[in-house]
Amino acid sequence: MRRAFREAFSPRRKEEGEVLVRRDGARVLAWERTYTLLTPLFGGGVEPREADPVSVVRATEVRGHLRFWWRAVRGWRAGGSLERLWELESALFGHAGEGGASPLSVEVEVLERGQEAYPFTDVPGKRFPQANREVAHPYLAFPLRRTEQDPRNYPVRVGVAFRLRLRFPEKVGELNFWEELEAALWAWETFGGIGARTRRGFGALLPQGAGVPGEEEIREKLRQYGQKAGWPEGVPHLTPKSFVRVVPLSWKELAERYQAFRQARPGGDPRSPGRSYWPEPDGVRRLTGRHVPHHLPRHPVHKFPRAHFGLPIIFHFKDRGDPPDTTLRLKEADRRASPLLFRPLGEGQKPCVVAVLEGARFPGEKLVLEGKDGRTWDVDPWLTPEEAQKIPVLGGEADPVLAFVKSL
Numbered sequence: 001m002r003r004a005f006r007e008a009f010s011p012r013r014k015e016e017g018e019v020l021v022r023r024d025g026a027r028v029l030a031w032e033r034t035y036t037l038l039t040p041l042f043g044g045g046v047e048p049r050e051a052d053p054v055s056v057v058r059a060t061e062v063r064g065h066l067r068f069w070w071r072a073v074r075g076w077r078a079g080g081s082l083e084r085l086w087e088l089e090s091a092l093f094g095h096a097g098e099g100g101a102s103p104l105s106v107e108v109e110v111l112e113r114g115q116e117a118y119p120f121t122d123v124p125g126k127r128f129p130q131a132n133r134e135v136a137h138p139y140l141a142f143p144l145r146r147t148e149q150d151p152r153n154y155p156v157r158v159g160v161a162f163r164l165r166l167r168f169p170e171k172v173g174e175l176n177f178w179e180e181l182e183a184a185l186w187a188w189e190t191f192g193g194i195g196a197r198t199r200r201g202f203g204a205l206l207p208q209g210a211g212v213p214g215e216e217e218i219r220e221k222l223r224q225y226g227q228k229a230g231w232p233e234g235v236p237h238l239t240p241k242s243f244v245r246v247v248p249l250s251w252k253e254l255a256e257r258y259q260a261f262r263q264a265r266p267g268g269d270p271r272s273p274g275r276s277y278w279p280e281p282d283g284v285r286r287l288t289g290r291h292v293p294h295h296l297p298r299h300p301v302h303k304f305p306r307a308h309f310g311l312p313i314i315f316h317f318k319d320r321g322d323p324p325d326t327t328l329r330l331k332e333a334d335r336r337a338s339p340l341l342f343r344p345l346g347e348g349q350k351p352c353v354v355a356v357l358e359g360a361r362f363p364g365e366k367l368v369l370e371g372k373d374g375r376t377w378d379v380d381p382w383l384t385p386e387e388a389q390k391i392p393v394l395g396g397e398a399d400p401v402l403a404f405v406k407s408l
Contacts, residue, residue, distance in 0.1 A: 039343070043197075308338075339359070
């Protein structure tokens, strides 16, 4: 029989009523957890930026999130080998091809489908929809806004709740599956979410009956599940030494701070006119031959450090004589997820956890700036300590992501 775990799960509880026994004598555990979403659900369906029309929350999506977060806190078990990491992941979560079925059964029961809400709303006489900050901060929800290229204004879903049922063998080879899955669930519930843009706080999970963890409690869990060494190169991960903070800010307040940091200008308001503190605008002008007017000082740094917040970045200028749109990206790929993640932990969307995933930021040292005409330029995202001193918002920190977290 299957019995729900209504309380916080303890892996050492092994009463017979919570364990299934197969005919071959193998023990199979059955877990059940109920979640409500603290923040709107962004997409998550088979179509980009749209919720699934049938189930809202899909079991395959949950499995994918668990797989990522297992890798992020338990990938050290691979001993630095990508091949070994794939073997472990496949044993736990399955893989494509013959014999690749996962021993983990994932079932989702949607309890509340929620309601559609629009982060951007139409206003008579306005060309583009205006921000509705009561739904989500526009700086975080910008991919949902109608543009000239995509005339649709996309909604999110608020008030979503679902029940998750997991069934799995007690052991897989030499691995204690319950231990591996408990680590993945904890990381997903603490740092992740469901749907898209979870690294910016959308789809944040609130487990039923759970309290709000403090920074030291989170750090203790990282010590329990992770370790510093053993990670394959390039795999994003968290360790007991990772940069993690719990800040007394709401999700919207944190979004305001994030926007102000990434768009820092004299006066402190990112929406005010004026030249950016960051070097990229002048860098684009210099490379495309659209130089800064002679009466204005040129930025002393010729780097593109905001690439550390994720790629691609599209640089759009509005004034006459400015460059056409250009795109900053990896040489061999279009996208690179941000190592920065933040999301609320409690009801009222406060406090928030902020963390920086470790691992190689870029496959190589150089990135590519690409113009509309197909021209490309190799550019450098890495700052020296001396260059960091010339960008006031960084406070002397050469890593822009760490500089933002420290600024909180």
